[in-house]
Amino acid sequence: MDSKEIITYLETAEEQLNDAELVFKEERYALSAFLSASCAENATSALLITLGAKPSKKHRNSLVLNRLASSVPSKVQPNLREIIKSMKTLEPHITKARYPIRRGLELFPPSKFYTREITKNALTQAQKVVKNVKLLVSWRLRENRTAMSKESIL
Numbered sequence: 001m002d003s004k005e006i007i008t009y010l011e012t013a014e015e016q017l018n019d020a021e022l023v024f025k026e027e028r029y030a031l032s033a034f035l036s037a038s039c040a041e042n043a044t045s046a047l048l049i050t051l052g053a054k055p056s057k058k059h060r061n062s063l064v065l066n067r068l069a070s071s072v073p074s075k076v077q078p079n080l081r082e083i084i085k086s087m088k089t090l091e092p093h094i095t096k097a098r099y100p101i102r103r104g105l106e107l108f109p110p111s112k113f114y115t116r117e118i119t120k121n122a123l124t125q126a127q128k129v130v131k132n133v134k135l136l137v138s139w140r141l142r143e144n145r146t147a148m149s150k151e152s153i154l
Helices: 004-026 027-050 061-071 073-088 116-153
Strands: 101-103 107-108
Touching: 004 027, 004 116, 027 061, 027 073, 027 116, 061 073, 073 116
Parallel strands: none
Antiparallel strands: 101 107
């Protein structure tokens, strides 16, 4: 586990979450949704590295987390399940918020699709992901420190 890499992903996630909140206030909803999704992706990348896995290169960290879910202790599974659920709602925004959206025969820029309600939901989900990822990363780091302490005693 590379703690510098984990910290960098978490710092990036925090910065993107702050930026998503700022542009939300400016009613730039497509950008806020994109930053929310990107923030959650970076946070879950930190979690995956913490768990000894590699982040998805296809913006699908929810799938990688889902495969790992059975290998984490039951006491942290509710948090992990909540992260996965949130990621499934956020991941489509990584591309949807960047490219024109087709509705029937018409093509619309993302700014015409994203409403305050859609974006507020994305922002809320991203906030939940960051909160839960921080809990799980700190749990895992404590577990590792405990294991290392036990080894040094032996």
